[in-house]
Amino acid sequence: MNLIKVAAGVVNQTPLAWESNKQNIIGCIEEAKNQDISILCLPELCITGYGCEDMFYANGTCETAIDMLEDIVDHTAGIMVAVGLPIRINNRVYNAACLIANKQIRGFACKKTLANNGIHYETRWFQPWPENERTELAIGEFSYPVGDLVFEADGIKIGFEICEDAWIANRPGRALYLQGVDIILNPTASHFAFFKTQTRERLVQDGSRAFGVAYIYANLLGNEAGRAIFDGDAMIAQAGEMLVSGTRFSYKDFYLTPAVIDIEKLRLEQTQNRLTFSSSNKKVSFLFDFPAIKPVRNIYALEHWEAKGFQKEEEMARAIALALFDYLRKSKSSGWVISLSGGADSSAITALCFLAIELGVAELGIDGFKQKLSHIKKIQDCTSVAELSKALITNIYQGTENSSDDTRYSASSLAESLNTTYYDININGLVETYKGLIQEAIGRQLAWETDDLALQNIQARVRAPSAWLLANINNALLLATSNRSEAAVGYATMDGDTAGSISPIAGIDKHFLRHWLRWLENTGLDGQLKVAGLHAMNNLQPTAELRPLASKQVDEEDLMPYDLLNAIETAAFRDKKSPKDCLILMELEFDNIYSKDKLVQSIERFFRLWSRNQWKRERYAPSFHVDDRNLDPRSWLRFPILSGGFEKELAEMHDYVNNVKTRSRRRRIGF
Structure with a gap:
């Protein structure tokens, strides 16, 4: 299987609006199935909404999110879907992405790096997941793997960087590269700011090039909870090439940004990639180049x-x-x-x-x-x-x-x-x-x-x-x-x-x-x-x-x-x-x-x-x-x-x- 059709799915959600959030997710999945999508990435915390604030403390929020997840699972026949939700383990709440394949939960990858600056306050509600740690979450009669996970399906390896994970220097993609991951999914809730989309494009494109992967980025859409605006950015890059960038500021409840990725090309890129890691005391080198630093005039007022x-x-x-x-x-x-x-x-x-x-x-x-x-x-x-x-x-x-x-x-x-x-x-x-x-x-x-x-x-x-x-x-x-x-x-x-x-x-x-x-x-x-x-x-x-x-x-x-x-x-x-x-x-x-x-x-x-x-x-x-x-x-x-x-x-x-x-x-x- 060399060519795979994938998609970033964008949804306009509302905190704690359980039924409408679920229907937007299901609608997006059904549309993906109609377009013969094999892998669909949906945004961070899209089941609950990102802006639930202190309601993330409530037991009922995580419990109802799991109930909604089980309903969503029934609609995933013949497709692999990543969907975001909070989960509670040992009385601690984690920001997770659940990977579902053909009506079966495969596991929960958890966010390692929490956004805690400016408009974000994630450390108030969530715990960062420790690197290389794994456990299980019981849902009904079954238990599912949770934590720092790499998934494999038909020989294709899939890993996660969840939103802020990709914005740090030592991003999880480095470790995923060492494990031979083919596809990185980034379910995100990245608030709109002027010119921010260019920064996201660099994160996605450079990540795909440095790690030799297909990178699928899916953001939330609209005025979710009152203050933050989400622009619905959706991007798919492959080995440094931006394959597609989706519509922003849509008035729809959901939409897809699809692309076809080439697994053989990705693996060839990894084989030739000069990205190297060893111990933390040794040098890390990257294939991509950093832009030259240029002097800036008029940085305070006379913006052109x-x-x-x-x-x-x-x-x-x-x-x-x-x-x-x-x-x-x-x-x-x-x-x-x-x-x-x-x-x-x-x-x-x-x-x-x-x-x-x-x-x-x-x-x-x-x-x-x-x-x-x-x-x-x-x-x-x-x-x-x-x-x-x-x-x-x-x-x-x-x-x-x-x-x-x-x-x-x-x-x-x-x-x-x-x-x-x-x-x-x-x-x-x-x-x-x-x-x-x-x-x-x-x-x-x-x-x-x-x-x-x-x-x-x-x-x-x-x-x-x-x-x-x-x-x-x-x-x-x-x-x-x-x-x-x-x-x-x-x-x-x-x-x-x-x-x-x-x-x-x-x-x-x-x-x-x-x-x-x-x-x-x-x-x-x-x-x-x-x-x-x-x-x-x-x-x-x-x-x-x-x-x-x-x-x-x-x-x-x-x-x-x-x-x-x-x-x-x-x-x-x-x-x-x-x-x-x-x-x-x-x-x-x-x-x-x-x-x-x-x-x-x-x-x-x-x-x-x-x-x-x-x-x-x-x-x-x-x-x-x-x-x-x-x-x-x-x-x-x-x-x-x-x-x-x-x-x-x-x-x-x-x-x-x-x-x-x-x-x-x-x-x-x-x-």
Whole structure:
């Protein structure tokens, strides 16, 4: 048997949704059988869902997973299938992949390396499996091998690297190579992040080349549990050649990525391979080459997105649109409500909701789209994307005396172009009512000279009840409109623009968001799917419009330029640089763009605002995770609510600046 047809199977699962998860798996297996697939790899923990959190502690989770597994086994006649689930042995829980062949469980390979950084917390629930250890698991009348296993069928050897196993230097594939394995299966639950697919491609392709194997990689799909997005990456490589890479960001429940592998070619590759191992004290050599290290410019702010062929823009559009769609259907909600101010944030979210409809209908067809949202009765008679948009997306513009005609037109023109349900109400009377109540209580008039922040915030907060009311009336999701740059410095009103059940762009910085909106208007997905209704908004300067119009309020004047804010945040909290080191980096980054005084002022302002606003980040609605700059303290970046506020570190920055000025002055006068 030289040629074997194999496949990576991608499924869109939900934690603890037992029946739908099982049906997706069975559907994928049946489709594989229809396509004469011999070996099918399904994702990590796909029976339970990856994001079960502390429910992995519950005995019932592992027990029910085994029950589901036994049901799945009945559908594996004539095919070999790897399926992921948690198993409990000696009161310890392990992340396992079960290999089933022709309606018989062959054993359970267990994950050796647990992901425990950023969004991942696997060591909280699972134990890493020790190398070379094996035991048995009893299921009913039979016991099955468990642990560090290599399987053999018709002379073909199969081994596993489970997700994080492949991301470490001493990956299990090395040991599998020494055992003459022909095929490595990688069932994975690897969360989406910008440009991450290229890293996965290298892991798969280089692993297949270094170990002389066929490598099958299958990822989860969709917004599984609320925060993480899975892109459904599926890849099959053979001896260093990428045979196939599957569709990403699909709206289907499951799909296959098949390929034909050549066992003789693989074994010839292993025979010729120069990969060598002995004891840990001796040199290990690899066949593949490492890329040369190149100098990097502009690593903190001036990102050249276009150089990557608009990949980041497309990934943002597809990832967040799919996440919004999945969140809508899995929460059994009936639509989205967005308080549309006419600014960048709410316009972006409205456009993303529209893209969720466009992309879903494009892939599933309008009937398939409506079937996926069968719980929403009001859309079942819709016959077009425009009608679906009217039924699913509700916008409300809430103006005050400080709102301009420009933002009103920006909001209405976008809503009209996307055919959303649009309301325009004036909340000035509500603002005045609240002001009057407090003025009477405290015995004085509120004025901009003395109460600036309070008068701004009451306008933002008054908008929330109306938006919540619409959401409740429609059984819809209220989407919070704050972005990551605002979260970093607390430039957001709690219970105002932060109000909502999910915060779709809280992981996106404002600098990139503005660029993305211009791209969506002028270039669009695949160069075709554009949103012309963004034109008016893209020609506005970002403003909160909470002060009197005569003040000409501008966000970047209230804070700092968004490109600079993003660069400082990245240096300070992704890379953990001190204020002084941030200044040195910003001087290199923004040479001839901003003055040194501007940089010092902005860095000090950033660190002070960051420190006093952690409580806001703790209260943000859950956000979608899109890269390693996430500020969500519940899944990525933790910081104390009360802290010293970087007083010492900021003083060191000012000392550094003063010393530089003193040295410069001495040079000028001849010391």
